[in-house]
Amino acid sequence: MQSFFSAAIIVDSTSWLTAVGILGLLLLQIIFLIKKGSGSAKITMHGIENIPVKSGVIFVASQIRFDEQFALLNLPVKKILVFDLSALPCHPAQNTPLHNLIIYIQPNLGLRGIVKALKEARSIIKNNENIGVVTEWFKTSSGFEIDSFRVLKAILKKTNALIVPVHLEQPKGSNFTIRKKGVFNRNIINNETHWHLFIGKPLTTLEEAKDIKAVIQGLSVEAAKIAHNDLPLVHIGFALQALRDPEKLCFPDNTNPKLNLTYGKALVAVSCLGKQLRHELKEETIVGIWLPNSTGSALTNIALGTIGKISVNLNYTASIGILEHCIKKSGVKTVITAKRFTSKVSWPDIKNIRLLYLEDIMQNISSTEKILTFLASKILTPSLFIKTILKAHQPNKDDTLTIIFSSGSTGNPKGVMLTYNNITSNVWSTIKGADVDYTDCLLGALPFFHSFGYTVSMWTPIQVGASIVYQPDPRQARDIGAACKSYQCTAYLSTATFLRFCLKKSESDDFKSLRILICGAEKLPIQLAKDFESKFGILPLEGYGCTELSPVVCINKGDITIPEGTILGQMAGSIGQIIPGVSIKIVDPDTLEILPPNHEGMVLATGANVMKGYLDDLEKTASVIIDGWYITGDMGKINFESYVTLTGRLSRFAKIGGEMVPLERLEDELHEVLQSSERVCAVTCVPDITRGERILVLFIPSILESFGLDVKTWIKKLSSRGLPNLWVPSEKDFHPVNEIAVLGSGKLDLAGLKVKAMEIAMVKS
Secondary structure (H helix, E strand, O other), X not given: OOOEOOOOOEEOHHHHHHHHHXXXXXXXXXOOOOEXXXXXXXXXXXXXXXXXXXXXXXXXXXXXXXHHHHHHHXXXXXXXXXXXXXXXXXXXXXXXXXXXHEEEEOHHHHHHHHHHHXXXXXXXXXXXXXXXXXXXXXXXXXXXXXXXXXXXXXXXXXXXXXXXXXXEEOOOOOOEEEEOOEEEEOOOOOOOXXXXXXXXXXXXXXXXXXXXXXXXXXXXXXXXXXXXXXXXXXXXXXXXXXXXXXXXXXXXXXXXXXXXXXXXXXXXXXXXXXXXXXHHHOOOOEEEEOOOOOHHHHHHHHHHHHOOOEEXXXXXXXXXXXXXXXXXXXXXXXXXXXXXXXXXXXXXXXXXXXXXXHHHHHHOOOHHHHHHHHHHHHHOOHHHHHHHXXXXXXXXXXXXXXXXXXXXXXXXXXXXXXXXXXXHXXXXXXXXXXXXXXXXXXXXXXXXXXXXXXXXXXHOHHXXXXXXXXXXXXXXXXXXXXXXXXXXXXXXXXXXXXHHHHHHHOOOOOOOOOOEEEEOOOOOOHHHHHHHHHHHOOOOEEEEEOHHHOOEEEEOOOOEEEOOEEEXXXXXXXXXXXXXXXXXXXXXXXXXXEOOOOOOEEEEEEEOOOOOEEOOOHHHHHHHEEOOEEEEEEEEEEOOOOEEEEEEEHHHEEEEOOEEEEHHHHHHHHHHHHOOOOOOEEEEEEEEOOOXXXXXXXXXHHHHHHOOOOHHHHHHHHHOOOOOXXXXXXXXXXXXXXXXXXXXXXXXXXXXXXXXXXXXXXXXX
8 A cells, every 4th residue: 555645734713823833843843644545535634722832741542543643743742542443454564654653452472562562652751752542442362452542651651741632534444444354445535535633622631631532532522523524414325325426325215136236226216206205295384204214205305305395204113192192282283194105004094294105296207307417417517507406405414314212211202303404414424433434235124213213224325335235124133134135235224123133033134234233222232242142243333312403423333453452442231432523521410510530420411412302392402402512311421531431321320328329230130030032021100108109010921920030039040140129129020011012213112111011000009
């Protein structure tokens, strides 16, 4: 691999006065653009005034790999300390003069080699010179962990060095990735590539350095808000991708390969469909969709976004009461559906709603119109096609793109307004966090009324040229497994509930092609993950998000194995690492005071992904968004590497005798006793006159009996796990039920659970 470097720097214009005294130092450094074949990346520096005038400074960045580490040479540093990944197959050569400016931590040399590299870095600081450090979370083959704080602590030993956090913002992600065959060069850098190097304020003490990853994460939020302004909004992004690579397969058809759509054909369909919908909808701004996740549904959503209409994907698994609530709340007058779908899932008789059938709309599109649109896409420049043929809506970035109703697990669903900017920002953060690119084929089994289905299964892959295979029913495990095997899917987004179906019905080699399987919406039991890996050879990893956050916040990724150790990408029992462009803080639920790493508190999140607000409910919006931070209602803690572990919902605690008992944790413990990958029970609470609240465990007796246990033995085994006595329910608090209700999204129906528990309590009393 060849690299080309040339001198160039763009300084943030707001800080040029402060920068004048520092530019002399910078001009002595190697300041460059990385070039790969078709162009080079321009780098703009922000926060240059934060570079200390005195020397002996450690500039700290995280997870910048391969030649892109040279971007840190824009800083006044003598050398850069990084982990050596050269043992990976297809790794770029490390033989240029610039590589002499790198100090490599070489785990293959054992702890002595690691200590030697750290000592060399410390000697630079002791000589009153600056160094750049790129941290990783590493575990040696002997089990010794080296995290960011431990590295800094070793370098800072017996020095008074300042620590300056740094974030390299690459709006479209890294040029390199790691796949099964080794390092893969995406070749996505061109003359329009624009990176941003953000420099934070210095940290002066070792105690402050404990928060270094959180500070870098905060810089990524600031960077994303600026850098994502250079990215096209998602509907334009799809069009540009289709015009750039029209022959690339976009929507494979799981039922009939003859109906496969390339990106070029999908763009023609969106353009023609959009024209028809403009005519049909006229001045209507909010439009309902009653369709399963499918190619037709994706094209409808894209077309509505392209013509500036707000989509509302309606939950076809909800009760008619919930459906009427969502329609009335959003003001939907027209619902787009398909006769093929309504023949299987009938549309309920809701007054004053007009149904538009896709079959009727498509009949009005002539072959001539399709051909002319296709020819225009070949002849016209992208900008001219988008403006004159597609006539794409040019919204304010804060205009609403969609309204997604929350799952309603605790009551009536709330209408969450997500903007073009919310979705665009979260899409690109997800692309970087989950490492998605044009080589991927996504298996989309989550419905579009589910925020993960809408953002991740629809908008995310079409920004980078990936393919998406849709499976309308996430419970049809045989079909899902067959589709994954047939199309060699590489990524699959699901929930724990739906994975249980796969565990029972899919074939053992169905998911062999997957490189990543992320579960969201509900907690992923460790035993379920182990059972799934044992059968299919792929370990499900947990991710996390909220509809109000567009939705992705955290993702666990695969580990990177190198000689004598592992670069850690996942943490068992956690919801993963915070994705770029999003930040989390843990606060005291009463005072909102920020808590240090590894302390439990309430989870707050911020970024450009925070919703516009709840539909027609300013009071509720104001109660959950404080100074741009969304109060998730989840309790958890965060470690030194920005991995978050949830300990429960604030609303899923029982207050017994003045003590808070985490119901979700108790639920997990009961399942751990059984080592069950099936949902055997659900835990809730009811009012109690003497103790405030009382725990109730609703369980399915037939499944419990299959483990050869009765309730008394189950409780005894639970008590032996070292839990506080207050947490352990008595035998009279266990109640058999025929089933445990879940929502269409796979989440536990908490509202239904509470109603059932209250009914039982009333009968007992």
